[in-house]
Amino acid sequence: MWALRVALAQLRPRPQRGPQRDAARRAASSASRSAAGGAAGVRALVYAQHGEPVKVVELKTLELSSLGRSDVRMKMLAAPVNPADINMIQGTYGIHPELPAIGGNEGVGQVVEVGSAVTGVKPGDWVIPADMNLGTWRAEAVVSEESLIVIPNDIPLLCAATLSVNPCTAYRLLSDFEQLRPGDSIIQNAANSGVGQAVIQIAAALGLRTINVVRDRPDLQKLTDRLKDLGAEHVFTEEAMRKPEMKDFFKNFPRPRLALNCVGGRSSTELMRHLGYSGTMVTYGGMAKQPVTASVSSFIFKDIKLRGFWVSQWKKDKGTDQFKEMILTLCDFIHRGQLTAPACSQVPLQDYRVALEASMKPFISSKQILTM
Ligand SMILES: NC(=O)c1ccc[n+]([C@@H]2O[C@H](COP(=O)([O-])OP(=O)(O)OC[C@H]3O[C@@H](n4cnc5c(N)ncnc54)[C@H](OP(=O)(O)O)[C@@H]3O)[C@@H](O)[C@H]2O)c1
Structure with a gap:
């Protein structure tokens, strides 16, 4: 089984202030733990070098780490392919994860199990990343509670998968x-x-x-x-x-x-x-x-x-509470029927090359969503 060390996020362009920097580091390090230990194998889209996404991204089976006290195990339900994901793989984005890395920054997962010290999340909840660099293109993950935000699970799946960016x-x-x-x-x-x-x-x-x-x-x-x-x-x-x-x-x-x-x-x-x-x-x-x-x-x-x-940068400046508040405001728009998901094509994780290629073509007008 391919052992992966997903690395700490390096936020290059601007210096971060204390709490945000710590949050980013903890989120990224828990993403790293999720791919490092334990027994069960999970499928993930990984890149070990920068380059054209269809050439450098590979489907791997990774080890899922054991659940720490403050960790959450979730199965990913759906995750989009956004231009920022493509640029991160190409090495041209403002955030440069250490390689190898799991692709994907956005998506929705469902909580399967929580650690003994977790208080804000429970099995069955739908969760989205609190920040970039979680590595959402994978079937399952163990991440820290604070790297996730709980969202209502009565909104359409595609709205949830494309909500946080x-x-x-x-x-x-x-x-x-x-x-x-x-x-x-x-x-x-x-x-x-x-x-x-x-x-x-x-x-x-x-x-x-x-x-x-x-x-x-x-x-x-x-x-x-x-x-x-x-x-x-x-x-x-x-x-x-x-x-x-x-x-x-x-x-x-x-x-x-x-x-x-x-x-x-x-x-x-x-x-x-x-x-x-x-x-x-x-x-x-x-x-x-x-x-x-x-x-x-x-x-x-x-x-x-x-x-x-x-x-x-807005999230770093304003913090998680304001981000959560905005997410709830957007969910109100969704509940009122005023905000729907973008036009989407759902692509199974194993067909990721189709999704990567389509996401880089002109005039597609359809967000590629990887389903696990
Ligand atoms: N600054 C931020 O915080 C932030 C947040 C979210 C997104 N973004 C950025 O916003 C942009 C759109 O993201 P998205 O997820 O909404 O994208 P998307 O759904 O994948 O759509 C891409 C859009 O870009 C257009 N496009 C592609 N190549 C073009 C070109 N050479 N000239 C003109 N238009 C072109 C496409 O038009 P056609 O249909 O004509 O191909 C389409 O409208 C990306 O650059 C993304 O990184 C920034």
């Missing part, structure tokens, strides 16, 4: 940068992304008007209909946004106060061009791998503000 990001993007009131408008690119779909739904629930930009594709009408079903008010292609006709559109539509940039490059320049006076553009993704370029006039004549957002 994208809806949280969407919620913060809409809450933390401009004081938006019902009737205000926002604009976003990659509107069909997981984050984009959550933005559409949360914005609609808050009474915000949305302009949603997507890349042109053969099935554009189908995608447009789907986004409108979620609550998107307007859906435009990147090309349409560059046309002079957009001036007429804005005669009858309020200029956005907030632009959400998932792409960079030309796409973000267009978002900025349509922002209202003194509006804010928040960059949270860089799918085009192109820099954000702002014109001098957009600063002088429009006084626009450029900001950035990283949900991992």
